[in-house]
Amino acid sequence: MTIETSGAAIARPLPAAPHFLFRWATLLMPHTARGPAGGHQPTPTMSNREHLRLIGVPVGSRIRLAEFDAAIDPLQREQLLAYGLSIGHPLEVLQQHPLTVVLCDHVEIALEHVVAGDLWVEKLPSRGRT
Amino acid sequence: MDLSPPPLSPESPLDHTSMLLVGHPNVGKSVLFHRLTGTYVNVSNYPGTTVEVSRATARFDRAISLLDTPGVLSLPGRSDDERATMRALLNEELRLAVQVGDAKNLRRTLTLTAMLAELGVPMVLALNMSDEAAAHGVAVDHKALGEVLRIPVVPTIATGGSGMQPLIDALAVARAPAPLLHYDDATEAILRSTTAFVEEHAPHPRLASRGLAILFLGGDSEVEDWLQARCGVHYPELLALRSEADGAGSEPLAARLAAERGRAADALSKTVMDQHARARRPMAQRLGQLAVHRLWGWPILLAVLFVVYELVGVFGAETLVGLFEEKLFGEILNPAVTDFFTGAFGQGWFTDLFVGQYGLWTMGMTYALALILPIVTTFFLAFGVLEDSGYFSRLSVIANRMFALLGLNGRAVLPMVLGLGCVTMATLTTRILHTRRERLITTFLMALAIPCSAQLGVVLGLLGGMTFGGTVIWAVTILFVLLFTGWLAGKLVKGRRIPLVTELPPMRLPVLGNVMKKTGGRLKWYLIEVIPLFLLGTFIMFMLDRLGVLPWIIRAGEPLVTGWLGLPPEASAAFVMGFLRRDFGATGLFALSGQLSAEQAVVGMVTLTLFVPCIASMMMIIKEQGARTAALMLAMIIPTAFLVGGILHQLLRIFW
Ligand SMILES: Nc1nc2c(ncn2[C@@H]2O[C@H](COP(=O)(O)OP(=O)(O)O)[C@@H](O)[C@H]2O)c(=O)[nH]1
Numbered sequence: 083m084t085i086e087t088s089g090a091a092i093a094r095p096l097p098a099a100p101h102f103l104f105r106w107a108t109l110l111m112p113h114t115a116r117g118p119a120g121g122h123q124p125t126p127t128m129s130n131r132e133h134l135r136l137i138g139v140p141v142g143s144r145i146r147l148a149e150f151d152a153a154i155d156p157l158q159r160e161q162l163l164a165y166g167l168s169i170g171h172p173l174e175v176l177q178q179h180p181l182t183v184v185l186c187d188h189v190e191i192a193l194e195h196v197v198a199g200d201l202w203v204e205k206l207p208s209r210g211r212t
Numbered sequence: 213m214d215l216s217p218p219p220l221s222p223e224s225p226l227d228h229t230s231m232l233l234v235g236h237p238n239v240g241k242s243v244l245f246h247r248l249t250g251t252y253v254n255v256s257n258y259p260g261t262t263v264e265v266s267r268a269t270a271r272f273d274r275a276i277s278l279l280d281t282p283g284v285l286s287l288p289g290r291s292d293d294e295r296a297t298m299r300a301l302l303n304e305e306l307r308l309a310v311q312v313g314d315a316k317n318l319r320r321t322l323t324l325t326a327m328l329a330e331l332g333v334p335m336v337l338a339l340n341m342s343d344e345a346a347a348h349g350v351a352v353d354h355k356a357l358g359e360v361l362r363i364p365v366v367p368t369i370a371t372g373g374s375g376m377q378p379l380i381d382a383l384a385v386a387r388a389p390a391p392l393l394h395y396d397d398a399t400e401a402i403l404r405s406t407t408a409f410v411e412e413h414a415p416h417p418r419l420a421s422r423g424l425a426i427l428f429l430g431g432d433s434e435v436e437d438w439l440q441a442r443c444g445v446h447y448p449e450l451l452a453l454r455s456e457a458d459g460a461g462s463e464p465l466a467a468r469l470a471a472e473r474g475r476a477a478d479a480l481s482k483t484v485m486d487q488h489a490r491a492r493r494p495m496a497q498r499l500g501q502l503a504v505h506r507l508w509g510w511p512i513l514l515a516v517l518f519v520v521y522e523l524v525g526v527f528g529a530e531t532l533v534g535l536f537e538e539k540l541f542g543e544i545l546n547p548a549v550t551d552f553f554t555g556a557f558g559q560g561w562f563t564d565l566f567v568g569q570y571g572l573w574t575m576g577m578t579y580a581l582a583l584i585l586p587i588v589t590t591f592f593l594a595f596g597v598l599e600d601s602g603y604f605s606r607l608s609v610i611a612n613r614m615f616a617l618l619g620l621n622g623r624a625v626l627p628m629v630l631g632l633g634c635v636t637m638a639t640l641t642t643r644i645l646h647t648r649r650e651r652l653i654t655t656f657l658m659a660l661a662i663p664c665s666a667q668l669g670v671v672l673g674l675l676g677g678m679t680f681g682g683t684v685i686w687a688v689t690i691l692f693v694l695l696f697t698g699w700l701a702g703k704l705v706k707g708r709r710i711p712l713v714t715e716l717p718p719m720r721l722p723v724l725g726n727v728m729k730k731t732g733g734r735l736k737w738y739l740i741e742v743i744p745l746f747l748l749g750t751f752i753m754f755m756l757d758r759l760g761v762l763p764w765i766i767r768a769g770e771p772l773v774t775g776w777l778g779l780p781p782e783a784s785a786a787f788v789m790g791f792l793r794r795d796f797g798a799t800g801l802f803a804l805s806g807q808l809s810a811e812q813a814v815v816g817m818v819t820l821t822l823f824v825p826c827i828a829s830m831m832m833i834i835k836e837q838g839a840r841t842a843a844l845m846l847a848m849i850i851p852t853a854f855l856v857g858g859i860l861h862q863l864l865r866i867f868w
């Protein structure tokens with residue numbers, strides 16, 4: 083029965099223990115212009131603003147997706163792209179608990195924290211009231 | 213069911229060609245489907261898949277069979293739903309497709325359009341939910357969009373019926389959209405050689421080779437299977453082309469292909485869409501956020517559960533079942549049918565087969581129609597309302613943490629909740645889970661530790677009347693077993709846990725007609741899929757009884773029941789009855805309640821709840837998971853039930 087069919091089968095590898103712990107420990111730390119995996123050049127269109135993991139961004143922030151963490155599963159990345167979460171696209175953080183919820187083109191997307199931790203974003207200036 | 217189109221007859225060359233509705237999940241496809249078709253809708257599995265699709269004759273043209281495909285997030289397909297849709301595109305005698313898109317999310321809609329364009333599918337784009345788009349300050353210039361794509365683009369509001377006639381008129385001028393994708397030179401080169409290969413070795417009668425090549429390179433498994441079957445010995449060459457291309461770039465090929473679809477859709481949507489600033493957030497959005505709020509989410513959940521319980525547990529399982537089972541079947545139908553059989557055939561095995569203790573009518577049909585049907589009807593109604601309201605995906609968000617303990621994600625909450633209604637039905641709905649691992653664990657946990665409403669009613673009614681403390685012990689034990697075995701299964705079953713990523717559709721007021729149609733379709737499906745299982749189960753019990761196997765099992769079980777569980781020997785029969793009907797087992801146990809102490813009652817009920825699921829759900833498990841897995845589950849469930857029961861017996865003897 084078609085009950086709720088959004089979402090694709092995404093298998094995401096669980097990182098080995100030390101790496102995994104490291105990643106959690108660094109979750110809230112800001113990075114500048116490059117992910118923790120190193121070697122990745124920031125895309126030219128990106129500004130030099132601080133890159134934060136989505137999981138650490140306060141609710142209500144307007145953000146832009148800067149890059150996917152190198153550790154993200156390719157299928158997971160494809161699924162996020164399919165939801166419209168593409169690099170450079172503006173988003174709004176609606177919630178961080180129990181899951182991270184972002185607004186992307188008027189659609190709310192809920193992400194478990196392990197996934198939100200793999201998204202590097204940069205803050206945009208907040209929108210003025212109209 | 214054979215879904216292949218009948219051979220073309222000379223007088224109508226387009227006899228039963230199909231028209232596909234495709235689109236993302238939750239864009240209004242099924243509402244639109246019901247608008248475009250008559251009342252007779254066929255819900256069934258798409259051939260070769262476990263995915264449910266609806267099919268019906270088009271209201272505006274009797275020669276067209278309309279197929280509502282499951283929602284796709286993206287193509288190349290990754291989920292069962294996407295594979296089923298791809299299968300339909302490959303195999304249907306496709307005349308045209310209507311892509312249903314969400315007008316307020318044009319970018320995502322166009323990502324799919326871009327792929328359909330490469331496949332050369334003649335199509336019309338219905339930009340649905342234009343009311344919501346307007347409310348969000350989104351204005352799409354559909355004329356300009358139509359000009360760029362070179363296909364008809366029609367704004368619609370499926371729920372209100374607006375845009376239906378323009379949509380139907382546009383079908384006549386459906387055509388393949390202008391291609392949107394331009395890859396970099398290296399990717400184009402590989403695409404060209406793959407396309408040429410497909411063209412030479414496996415041309416599709418309707419779909420463009422370039423589109424198939426893109427899907428193949430992107431790793432779509434349906435297209436892979438299709439090409440493999442057509443290319444035969446040449447298939448390895450195709451695989452070699454792909455792996456060569458995959459190694460060439462800095463990013464995997466599939467990612468490069470996906471990125472271009474995103475880019476093209478982004479660029480086009482920017483040119484034809486206007487976003488007005490919006491002063492405040494729509495009410496529905498705020499309500500939706502409350503439903504997943506870390507604090508407010510819980511009282512809302514309790515309120516929803518309470519209403520569902522009142523509808524299903526009280527109105528369905530008590531009022532309706534009382535009316536059907538006791539009055540209609542118990543007092544009118546069953547005596548009449550019994551009289552007929554004894555009158556016509558006398559006493560004997562043939563009469564017994566239909567109206568005896570394990571009779572196909574008195575047991576099988578009565579169970580399926582008088583007991584389960586009212587419960588699943590009310591359940592499907594509640595289910596449809598929650599589904600249409602957008603609450604379900606929020607429920608999976610709230611439940612996610614608990615299910616993470618079980619190695620699952622929040623999506624598994626749906627079958628589990630349904631299991632409290634009827635485990636047989638719920639086993640079928642594990643299909644909504646995305647991986648085999650999730651389906652396996654969920655099915656197992658339901659078979660073990662989720663009491664169905666029939667059983668729950670008896671347990672709560674009778675045990676609750678006898679001992680409140682005992683009821684609490686029963687509930688805590690079952691919950692503990694559920695969590696513990698779930699945790700264990702999560703560790704033991706191969707494969708990884710999949711984190712939850714889900715869209716939260718806006719909270720909406722459900723549309724009654726839509727809910728009724730979905731409920732009707734599902735009930736029909738229940739009658740077709742589940743009733744035969746009840747009959748088969750009853751027949752097996754009848755044979756076992758005739759052959760003297762049942763009495764033998766009852767006698768063989770007695771020492772275990774008396775010695776290990778400390779129950780009277782007659783309780784053995786209750787366990788065997790429990791296999792036939794879960795509530796019968798419980799009722800059988802309570803027929804002994806004069807002889808049972810409170811402790812014995814609790815131990816008996818706990819063991820019975822965990823003990824084998826009813827025979828119909830067992831048949832369903834065999835159907836869904838295969839006989840081997842089902843046997844393995846039984847081999848784990850029976851000892852677990854007795855083990856837990858025995859330990860509880862020892863503990864309660866000391867502490868209670
Ligand atoms: N506001 C609005 N709601 C709609 C429209 N079309 C469908 N819906 C609602 O959107 C939800 C999903 O619709 P459904 O047809 O089940 O989506 P499907 O998953 O694409 O089949 C339901 O609650 C519908 O009532 C529309 O044009 N406008």
